[in-house]
Amino acid sequence: MLGDVTNKVRFKPYAIGRGVRMRIAVASGKGGTGKTLVATCIARVLADFSPVLLDADVEEPNAGLVLPHKIERTVPVSRPVPAVNLASCTFCGECAEICNFNALAVLPDKVMVFNELCHSCGACAYLCPEHAIKETEHHIGVLEKASLLSGGTMVTGRLVVGEPQSPPLIKKVKEAAGNTASYVIVDCPPGTTCPMIEAIQDSDFCLLIVENTPFGLHDLALSLEACRILEIPCGLVINRWYGGDDREVKAIAEENGIPILGRIPFSTELARCYAKGDNPLEVMPEIGDILENVIKQVEERVN
Amino acid sequence: MKEILILSGKGGTGKTSFAASFIYFAGRCIACDYDVDASNLPILLKPRSSKGQEFSGGERAVINREACIECGLCEDLCRFDAIREYSVNQLLCEGCAFCYHVCPVNAVTMEERPSGKWFEGTACTGSRDIPVFFAELRPGEENSGKLVAQVKSAARDRADKENFPLIISDGPPGIGCPVISALVGIDLAVIVAEPSVSGFHDIQRLNDLLELRGVKSILVINKCDLNPDVAEDMEKWAAMKGIPCAGKVAFSTALAGAVAEGEIPVTRSEVYPLIFPVWQKILEKLKDEK
Numbered sequence: 001m002l003g004d005v006t007n008k009v010r011f012k013p014y015a016i017g018r019g020v021r022m023r024i025a026v027a028s029g030k031g032g033t034g035k036t037l038v039a040t041c042i043a044r045v046l047a048d049f050s051p052v053l054l055d056a057d058v059e060e061p062n063a064g065l066v067l068p069h070k071i072e073r074t075v076p077v078s079r080p081v082p083a084v085n086l087a088s089c090t091f092c093g094e095c096a097e098i099c100n101f102n103a104l105a106v107l108p109d110k111v112m113v114f115n116e117l118c119h120s121c122g123a124c125a126y127l128c129p130e131h132a133i134k135e136t137e138h139h140i141g142v143l144e145k146a147s148l149l150s151g152g153t154m155v156t157g158r159l160v161v162g163e164p165q166s167p168p169l170i171k172k173v174k175e176a177a178g179n180t181a182s183y184v185i186v187d188c189p190p191g192t193t194c195p196m197i198e199a200i201q202d203s204d205f206c207l208l209i210v211e212n213t214p215f216g217l218h219d220l221a222l223s224l225e226a227c228r229i230l231e232i233p234c235g236l237v238i239n240r241w242y243g244g245d246d247r248e249v250k251a252i253a254e255e256n257g258i259p260i261l262g263r264i265p266f267s268t269e270l271a272r273c274y275a276k277g278d279n280p281l282e283v284m285p286e287i288g289d290i291l292e293n294v295i296k297q298v299e300e301r302v303n
Numbered sequence: 304m305k306e307i308l309i310l311s312g313k314g315g316t317g318k319t320s321f322a323a324s325f326i327y328f329a330g331r332c333i334a335c336d337y338d339v340d341a342s343n344l345p346i347l348l349k350p351r352s353s354k355g356q357e358f359s360g361g362e363r364a365v366i367n368r369e370a371c372i373e374c375g376l377c378e379d380l381c382r383f384d385a386i387r388e389y390s391v392n393q394l395l396c397e398g399c400a401f402c403y404h405v406c407p408v409n410a411v412t413m414e415e416r417p418s419g420k421w422f423e424g425t426a427c428t429g430s431r432d433i434p435v436f437f438a439e440l441r442p443g444e445e446n447s448g449k450l451v452a453q454v455k456s457a458a459r460d461r462a463d464k465e466n467f468p469l470i471i472s473d474g475p476p477g478i479g480c481p482v483i484s485a486l487v488g489i490d491l492a493v494i495v496a497e498p499s500v501s502g503f504h505d506i507q508r509l510n511d512l513l514e515l516r517g518v519k520s521i522l523v524i525n526k527c528d529l530n531p532d533v534a535e536d537m538e539k540w541a542a543m544k545g546i547p548c549a550g551k552v553a554f555s556t557a558l559a560g561a562v563a564e565g566e567i568p569v570t571r572s573e574v575y576p577l578i579f580p581v582w583q584k585i586l587e588k589l590k591d592e593k
Binding site: 029162165226 | 313314319341343346380382400404443444476477478484497505508511512515516529530532533
């Protein structure tokens with residue numbers, strides 16, 4: 001993923017306040033609204049502050065495809081699952097009884113463990129009357145730590161294909177951010193349930209990327225609800241903006257007391273450039289200004 | 304009875320537009336939406352007389368503060384950091400009941416957790432009534448895979464009872480828990496791909512999952528003019544993997560316009576000829592899969 005040295009070329013200096021330490025999640029209920037576009041462009045705009053970009057869409061991590069980087073380290077990630085020592089097991093069935101996820105089945109002469117159903121809670125190992133259960137590591141994915149050619153670092157989580165549970169890996173991606181960077185940007189998975197919740201949790205602010213379509217509006221209402229439950233302040237960025245005053249988005253925004261922080265105009269050229277994996281700021285420099293402005297408003301709101 | 308599932312890996316490639324169009328073409332069939340996080344198929348199909356049924360994705364722990372002796376054992380043992388100051392954070396609680404089992408004074412109870420609802424409605428497309436199954440998981444809830452399974456089993460029951468030959472299902476994005484659940488028992492996956500570097504990457508991961516689960520698939524390239532080079536690479540890749548291509552569909556303002564107005568795209572005369580040949584190819588492939 002080398003190349004694209006032009007990325008270093010700055011069209012104009014972005015004037016963004018220093019010294020603020022914050023974590024911004026970029027999310028949306030609907031998929032394909034432009035989360036990764038916005039997250040990676042923000043990373044480019046904030047390049048001088050060595051931002052940390054977290055790709056928390058571990059099922060389909062895409063930030064690295066559009067942001068030139070060099071992978072420095074790949075770390076395997078696992079989660080604990082039970083391993084039964086049959087020598088000391090009496091097949092009493094207690095563990096299967098306790099497990100609320102049906103991850104264990106006790107037969108007369110063996111115990112079956114279904115790793116994909118296990119939530120790694122540890123109850124079976126702790127409560128086994130014979131201490132016959134130890135936990136073993138079940139590989140669920142990798143963390144890729146990379147340096148961004150534009151400046152800053154990127155941590156990508158990549159889930160093993162076939163593994164149903166992404167939240168434990170998303171948690172590791174978040175932990176890998178450390179706490180020294182001024183800006184941590186989280187590219188979140190779509191939806192409004194556990195993976196998305198895990199990704200936006202502990203953020204100072206959540207940018208919701210919206211498109212003004214019936215699908216986009218329906219899913220926006222759901223993601224606002226998720227932010228409300230977590231008590232994370234949020235703001236909207238309208239993508240594929242066709243001009244006009246976005247009456248529908250505005251109505252939802254006003255009803256919920258949520259600001260519209262920016263609008264990225266629809267552009268076929270931008271779509272084509274992004275499809276190739278090129279730098280959007282080159283084709284559409286105004287995105288840099290729009291997002292700089294968005295960040296400024298976020299900073300004002302967070303402080 | 305057969306089931307076709309529309310998938311894409313990456314979100315926003317056009318799954319729902321295609322699913323609704325195929326349902327319109329199919330005639331007698333059952334429609335399902337497995338994107339229980341953000342269900343959009345009903346926006347196009349507009350089912351009426353939907354009846355909703357409560358769904359519980361599991362349990363959650365509740366600590367009775369009067370009985371609690373504040374020993375802190377549950378907080379120490381909880382792997383989900385869901386217990387703080389002798390109270391349970393409902394969002395973080397996964398319902399494992401570890402705390403319930405270890406509490407020395409039985410101060411923890413497990414309660415059913417209302418996680419969402421699933422619906423059975425009827426849509427009218429053309430002259431036909433089509434049963435539509437979909438669900439709404441509450442934001443912040445988990446166990447979307449279980450809710451998908453619930454929707455699927457309700458749809459299959461109905462199909463069996465009334466002899467429906469086909470179920471057409473709109474899948475969730477990604478390759479995680481709800482997708483894995485949606486794959487159960489299907490006959491063919493229709494991959495709707497967008498020719499971008501991310502779209503290509505995502506269908507490759509999706510295909511790895513389909514191979515792992517032994518599911519046959521067919522490819523549709525949507526917005527193929529977005530990047531003809533990537534579209535060509537996708538076709539080559541599909542040929543190498545033995546995945547037939549049902550067609551390429553160029554970006555269409557008529558299609559986008561129909562969706563913007565909440566209509567099934569192929570009800571527009573400009574869109575009909577774009578998607579009908581794709582549907583024909585899918586039907587042929589489905590016949591081969593006997």
